[in-house]
Amino acid sequence: MRQWIGVELDETSWREKAVSSVGGFVAILAVIGISGHALGLDGAAMLIGSMGASSVLLFGVPHGALSQPWPVLAGHLVSALIGVGCARWIDNRELAAACAVGLAIGAMHQCKCIHPPGGATALTAVMGGPAVRSLGWSFMWHPVLLNALVLVGVAVIFNSVFPWRRYPTHLHRRKAATETPLTPAHADVVAALRRLDSFIDITEEDLVRLVQLLAPRSPNL
Numbered sequence: 001m002r003q004w005i006g007v008e009l010d011e012t013s014w015r016e017k018a019v020s021s022v023g024g025f026v027a028i029l030a031v032i033g034i035s036g037h038a039l040g041l042d043g044a045a046m047l048i049g050s051m052g053a054s055s056v057l058l059f060g061v062p063h064g065a066l067s068q069p070w071p072v073l074a075g076h077l078v079s080a081l082i083g084v085g086c087a088r089w090i091d092n093r094e095l096a097a098a099c100a101v102g103l104a105i106g107a108m109h110q111c112k113c114i115h116p117p118g119g120a121t122a123l124t125a126v127m128g129g130p131a132v133r134s135l136g137w138s139f140m141w142h143p144v145l146l147n148a149l150v151l152v153g154v155a156v157i158f159n160s161v162f163p164w165r166r167y168p169t170h171l172h173r174r175k176a177a178t179e180t181p182l183t184p185a186h187a188d189v190v191a192a193l194r195r196l197d198s199f200i201d202i203t204e205e206d207l208v209r210l211v212q213l214l215a216p217r218s219p220n221l
C-alpha cells in the first residue's frame with residue numbers, strides 16, 4: 001500500500017523539519033508584502049499561492065533539482081509570459097487557462113527549468129481577476145520575477161546559516177568526495193537518465209554522492 005500511494009522515505013531530523021518551516025515563514029512574509037503592494041491582498045491571493053508552493057521546495061527540499069535558482073526564476077518567468085499571452089490572445093477563459101498551463105509545462109521542459117509552481121503562476125495570469133489582468137505584461141516583472149528573486153535571495157541567505165544545507169547545491173561546504181570505483185562519470189549519468197526518459201528531482205552532485213555512500217566499504221578502512 002505504501003508503494004501504491006507513494007509514501008517516500010523521510011529520515012530527516014526534527015531540527016531539519018523545524019528549519020524548513022521557519023524558512024518558509026520568513027520567505028512568504030516578504031512575498032506577501034511585495035504581492036500585496038502590487039495587487040492588493042485580494043488580487044495577490046492566487047499568486048501568493050504559487051510562491052507558497054515554491055517556498056516548500058526551496059526550504060523543504062533545498063537540494064532538489066526543481067528547487068535550484070534557474071528553475072525557480074526561469075520557471076516562474078516563462079510561465080508568467082505564457083500565461084499573460086494566453087490571457088490576451090485566447091478569448092475563452094477556460095481554454096486560455098488550460099493552454100497556459102500545458103504550454104508552460106512544455107516550455108519549462110524545453111528550457112530546463114521545470115518548477116511545478118510555475119503552472120500556478122501561468123494559471124494566475126489567466127484566472128487572477130482584474131487586478132492581475134490590468135498589469136498586462138508587467139505582471140512578469142512585478143510581482144512575479146521580483147517575488148521569485150526574493151524567494152531565492154532568502155533561500156541563499158537562510159540556508160547558508162546551517163552547515164548541513166547547501167543552496168544552491170553548487171555552494172556546498174563539504175570536502176570533495178573521494179573518487180571510488182563506483183563513481184559514475186557525467187556521461188554515464190546522462191546516458192542513464194536518457195534511458196529512464198523521465199525527470200528525476202535530484203541534482204547530479206547528490207546522485208553521485210548517493211552512489212559513493214552506497215558503495216561497499218573497503219576492508220582496509
